[in-house]
Amino acid sequence: xxxxFLEQLxxxxxxxxxxxxxxxxxxxxxxxMGLINLAHGSLYMVGAFACAAVAAWTGSFWLGLxxxxxxxxxxxxxxxxxxxRRLYNRDHLDQVLATFALILIFSEGTRWIFGSFPLFLSxxxxxxxxxxxxxxxxxxxxxxxxxxxxxxxxxxxxLLIGKTRLGIRIRAGEADRGMIAALGVDIDRLYTIVFALGxxxxxxxGAFVGTTQSVQVGMGEPVLILAFVVIVIGGIGSIKGAxxxxxxxxxxxxxxxxxLPHAFATFLDPASATAIGSALASMLIYIVMALVxxxxxxxxxxxxx
Amino acid sequence: xxxxxxxxxxxILGLALVAVPLIALGMDEPxxxxxxxxxxxxxxxxxxxxxxxxxxxxxxxxxxxxxGIGGYAAGILASHAxxxxxxxxxxxEVEGTTQMIVIWIVALVASALIALAIGAxxxxxxxxxxxxxxxxxxxxxxxxxxxxxxxxxxDGLSIYVRNGFPGLNTLDPISFFALCAVMLGLAMxxxxxxxxxxxxxxxxxxxxxxxxxxxxxxxxxRIRLVAFVISAMITALAGALYADLNRFVSPTMMSWHxxxxxxxxxxxxxxxxxxxxxxxxxxxxxxxxxLGSSFEYWQLPLGVLLLIVVLFARGGLVGVLAxxxxxx
Numbered sequence: 001x002x003x004x005f006l007e008q009l010x011x012x013x014x015x016x017x018x019x020x021x022x023x024x025x026x027x028x029x030x031x032x033m034g035l036i037n038l039a040h041g042s043l044y045m046v047g048a049f050a051c052a053a054v055a056a057w058t059g060s061f062w063l064g065l066x067x068x069x070x071x072x073x074x075x076x077x078x079x080x081x082x083x084x085r086r087l088y089n090r091d092h093l094d095q096v097l098a099t100f101a102l103i104l105i106f107s108e109g110t111r112w113i114f115g116s117f118p119l120f121l122s123x124x125x126x127x128x129x130x131x132x133x134x135x136x137x138x139x140x141x142x143x144x145x146x147x148x149x150x151x152x153x154x155x156x157x158x159l160l161i162g163k164t165r166l167g168i169r170i171r172a173g174e175a176d177r178g179m180i181a182a183l184g185v186d187i188d189r190l191y192t193i194v195f196a197l198g199x200x201x202x203x204x205x206g207a208f209v210g211t212t213q214s215v216q217v218g219m220g221e222p223v224l225i226l227a228f229v230v231i232v233i234g235g236i237g238s239i240k241g242a243x244x245x246x247x248x249x250x251x252x253x254x255x256x257x258x259x260l261p262h263a264f265a266t267f268l269d270p271a272s273a274t275a276i277g278s279a280l281a282s283m284l285i286y287i288v289m290a291l292v293x294x295x296x297x298x299x300x301x302x303x304x305x
Numbered sequence: 306x307x308x309x310x311x312x313x314x315x316x317i318l319g320l321a322l323v324a325v326p327l328i329a330l331g332m333d334e335p336x337x338x339x340x341x342x343x344x345x346x347x348x349x350x351x352x353x354x355x356x357x358x359x360x361x362x363x364x365x366x367x368x369x370x371x372x373g374i375g376g377y378a379a380g381i382l383a384s385h386a387x388x389x390x391x392x393x394x395x396x397x398e399v400e401g402t403t404q405m406i407v408i409w410i411v412a413l414v415a416s417a418l419i420a421l422a423i424g425a426x427x428x429x430x431x432x433x434x435x436x437x438x439x440x441x442x443x444x445x446x447x448x449x450x451x452x453x454x455x456x457x458x459x460d461g462l463s464i465y466v467r468n469g470f471p472g473l474n475t476l477d478p479i480s481f482f483a484l485c486a487v488m489l490g491l492a493m494x495x496x497x498x499x500x501x502x503x504x505x506x507x508x509x510x511x512x513x514x515x516x517x518x519x520x521x522x523x524x525x526x527r528i529r530l531v532a533f534v535i536s537a538m539i540t541a542l543a544g545a546l547y548a549d550l551n552r553f554v555s556p557t558m559m560s561w562h563x564x565x566x567x568x569x570x571x572x573x574x575x576x577x578x579x580x581x582x583x584x585x586x587x588x589x590x591x592x593x594x595x596l597g598s599s600f601e602y603w604q605l606p607l608g609v610l611l612l613i614v615v616l617f618a619r620g621g622l623v624g625v626l627a628x629x630x631x632x633x
Contacts, residue, residue, distance in 0.1 A: 086616055092436060093576070094619075096436060098611075102606070102609070104604045105608035108604040111602060112602045115566055121611055231437075274455050279453045286442065290442070293426060297430045299434075
């Protein structure tokens, strides 16, 4: 029971780290460009499909991973230049509708190219198998690798935003877009880069998660909504908030699904404990979100919306 | 002149909704009557959303939840009645029913209570937070419907015989259409009266300038909350009709795709226009039917078309045809 608990804790961590890859792009795009992008889940899907297709074609997961980054970044940049750019000055309603239309286009286009059947990505040879963790339990090596890779990317992102020239421009763009344009920064190019960066992170998450689950059309939508919950909890526009929110949502969701049925089983019969426990567990993160918002209407690290 | 043109377009839309099924009846094309019924029901869901989205400026991305609550009211009550199982036996016995009127009342009350709770939390936020939180609450109810096994869970719930209405054979397509069209008409009339009332003016005032509204002594929060509840009730009523149209209800009715579609009806037709949802739902169903019968991946051209509407045809169908509104 205790080792199972530790294992679930790690699963929660993994889901939180993957969520962060999604949520950071979403929150950056909102923070810098003021755009609500429903099609972010489609870029996640593009990454997963690119990885699966290239890995199947070349036999190399690593080339697949590179392909997922490239494909999502290119798709993101194209979409930004062709469509998203026209939406920055529109109200949120137009943004919601246009990016909803983009989801239809991406999903149906992918179905057209790849068909409705899910694809499967296999784990590279040397990452198969399990490792013995402290606390005496076996944990899949690949999942552990995903957690580490996710953290590496997260640290890289914090360094990029905090320490580099590009990061300074991104933060300046969040603060005052008129001013940095006046200072000679090519704002159009900056926006394209930010959008492509967010897309690449989503595509990478898609490739990672696609390896542990199946790659199929519509896979981005549940993750997108979780990422929304994350950035609402963390405060829209805040990368730090996205990290805290991701981990909170990842742990709450995983541990809720694991613990609640057990908790209800202490005073209910097993069948109804499972039913009530899992029903409540599926709602738990939304309850947490409602609670956070009730106390802080603009999220944990948000500025006044 | 623009007002006259909008009135003319509205009359044509209303006439078309009534004329098409009647012609279909003459030509013995029950499928077209069913399509028109679907248009009327979707338009009604849109009328509900338009109240908050169009007049209140509140972009609710979770109205599918209320649509689904209406649907489940119909499904659950009918299944209890058909299985002769009381819904509850303590502290007093409650039986299921196959009477639409009772189902509608239950749908209205249930959606009002849930909208009151959701609105009380979500309306504390604004802008993009409001969009995402209404979406998240709808997802919460959606996942609850999926994981709660008592009423079919993910598989949904069948209504074996369409529920009844006094003096009407609801199984007859044209009679059921007439019922749905009358309900749509009532919802639109109610909405028209409401937006011209003091309450409606306050709601639109809160959209345009909520600080000024507060300054003249009207609390925007309460106005918006009442509008949110009324809006949810209209959409739930449409959901109850939709479940009866399909004789089936499932969590899909509550999915975020459905929320998006209801929003599309409103925007495609024209935000904040009385006949906008009807125009939008009509156009959507016609497109779905035409594209869907000729191309397997019909959502692809639909998406492209939606993009074009958002980018280039602001104001939706009614807006493009009737021109700018006099009072924005």
